[in-house]
Amino acid sequence: MTETAASQVVPPRTRLALPDGFSWAWLGVMPFFLFAVMFLILPTGFLVVGAFQDNEGHFTLRNIVNLFQPSILNAYWISIKVSAVSAVVGAIFGFFLAYAAIAGGVASWIRPTLMTFSGVASNFAGVPLAFSFLATLGRTGLVTALLIKYLDFNIYSTGFNLLSFSGLVITYLYFQIPLMVLIMAPAIDGLKREWREASTILGASTWQYWRYIALPVLWPSLFGTTLLLFANAFGAIATAYALTGSSLNIVTILLFAQIRGDVLHDQNLGYALALGMILITGLSNGAYIWLRSRSERWQR
Amino acid sequence: MKRSSLGHWIALGIGALYFLVPLIATFEFSLRMRRGEYSFDAYRVVLADARFQATFGYSTMLALATIVVGVLLVVPTAYWIQLRLPKLRPVVEFITLLPLVIPAIVLVFGYLRIYNSSSLLPMTSNERATDLLLTFGYVTLALPYMYRAVDNGLRAIDVRTLTEAAESLGASWPTILFRIIFPNVRVAVLSGAFLTFAIVIGEFTFAALLDRPAFGPYLQLIGANRAYEPSALAIIAFAVTWACMGLINVVGRASRGATPTVP
Incomplete structure (x- = not known):
């Protein structure tokens, strides 16, 4: 000393x-x-x-204007839909899972198990994840086969296809839900037991507790993390590429093809494509960081 | 109270179903290679494949290189920020978050344009240089996780007192960094290292676009051409990820048992 x-x-x-x-x-x-x-x-x-230059290096807005052609707009739109749906669904399920494990009423081994598994699953993305879902819900996958055998129900006759929009969303949820669990757990921990008790003593119903106390405290983390999940899915490529090859026209796969072989026949249009991606992930991540700083006020 | 905990169990049950069924299905599928009976043939084929060994070895080496470069970059920086330049902390934190903001495919696109063979710094002109570029790319991808882990580790120790004590005993800067600071954030560095390993080992985008024979592109190739081997590979990849996360827990728990250097 x-x-x-x-x-x-x-x-x-x-x-x-x-x-x-x-x-x-x-x-x-x-x-x-x-x-x-x-x-x-x-x-x-x-x-x-x-993105703001032509082939000779002069300033131009042409590349940005050219982004608004149907095939590119369509790619952005599918990417945005896949990311938004997987983010919102992942956020809802992830929140319920985290809340169920943390808020009590279940065995004490549940929480550490869920957190460890979430750490693994949120990192188990990319190519192997696509293989797993092909073995599960692909045309010869286990679940597909079992449903036909025991329930005489062929999911592929309903128009479902793993190599399409809905299939990609279901696959993405495998890393989206765990990510939500990991990020929301501290926020749920921040809900103090006394708040619940105080509101109950004052005669509030469960609905009122959530509407007036829990959700107002949680919404910055809920909304912010949903945006993080959105950006996370938007920039992903390996899973989609391994799952669908280049048959699903999402923007990362389009950019991948552009880098490999100049499919747009215009190098600078490729830069504009990248700029559009940076803007979208930048905005949603920026909003996430801002919302997280707001939510930390409750967590000390 | 009873009813609400039932709801929790139902939510957890559905979650367990969603997360375990694909693993079970993948494992079952990987055993189906021999017609009419379960066998580990797919694993035998995969593990005996020379390309599996080569690409897995290559990615392991890359992961180790990434960890070494990442640790050497992050630990001194985070230490220095904490000790001397706390004003820069928000800037550095913002930079370390950038790899989450900029999609990996955009980053590698930029690398290919800036470091192509006709540029000032042609890092894609030969294989060794490209390996280096790939390593730096992976350091970038792992930066948010490595920095967060190390920064948390540094916050838990009294960096200033340790440094001043070492300085007053005549220690040089390398001594302080490698014999005082590193051992004290060992657990944090190891956590960051295992996470880095998990990220790098199966990474696809960078390796494919820089055209290096890594494990990720190999996985994709097998997936496009084979039936049962991909499932076996998915199980192996899951096991590797699980091992990395498990090791993070193990080193974390071991450290909690040990006595901290500075109370």
Whole structure:
């Protein structure tokens, strides 16, 4: 203890107080900023600038205008629909799951099990996830086969196809729900037991408790995390690519094809495509970060 | 009270069904290779495949390189921010969140344009350079997780006191970083490392577009051409992810048992 006190008087302190210590301190974070510029800022900036240039490098808005052609608009629209539906459904189910595990009434091993599993499942995305759902709900998948065998019900005769919109949404939920569980758990922990007790004593019904107390506290995290899930699905490609090949026209797959073989026959249009994606994920993530800072007021 | 806990059990039951059925179905499917009986043939075929060994080995090496570069980049930065430049914390935190904001496919598109063979820094001109670019790309992808883990670890110890104590005993900066700070955030670094491993091992987009023989593109190739092997691979990939997450829990729990260096 005395050593610590003594060290505050000798050299290190004086060095911290040096006026020119500032420039020297900056050196310590230079590698990080250099890395960020080289592998985050410059690559993104290059595409953003390129989106506003023609082949000769002159300024133009033509690429942005060209985004509004039916095939590209359609790709954005399908991406937005898949992301929005999987985000909203994932948020609802994820919230109920997290609430059921945390708010009590169930065995105590449930919560750690759910959290660990969510950590695994939220990272079990990409190509293997597509394989899993092909083995489950594909044409020869186990669930498809069992439904035909025991219930004489062929889900494929209802128009369902795993390699389509609904199939992609069901598959995406496998990482969306766990992500919701992981992010909402601290927020649900923040609901204090006393609030529930106080409202019950004052004669509030369960509905009133949720309407006037829990939801107003939770909504920034609920809404913000839904936006995070949206951006998460919007930027995803591996699962969709492995599942549908290039048959489903979502924007990441279109961009993937563009990078591989210039399918748009216009390099700068590809940059504009990327810019559109950055705008959409940027806006939803930005809103998420803002809402999270609001919700943290309740959590201390 | 009784009724509400019944509702909770029902919600959890449905959740368990949704999450376990695909795993069971995948496992069942992976056993079906031999006609008429269950066998582990699909696993045998996969594990004996030279391309599996090569790509899995390659991705493992990449993951390790990513962890080393990521740790060397993040720990000193987070330490320095905490000690000397707390004003920069929001800026650095914002930058570390960017890889979540910018889709991976957009990042790699930018890499291909900036570091192509006719650029100032042609990192795609030969395989070693591309490996390096891929590693840096993975460091970027893992940055949000690695930074968060390390920053939490640093907040839990008294960085200032440790540094001043070491300085007053005459320790040099490398000594402080590698013999004082690193050992104290070991658990946080390990958590970040395992998470990084889980992200990198099956990553598809970067590896496919930079055209490197990684595990992710191999998975995709097998998925497009084979029937039962993909299921076996999915089970293997799930096991790897599970192992990484399990190890994070194990090191976390082990550290809680041990006595912290600074109370």
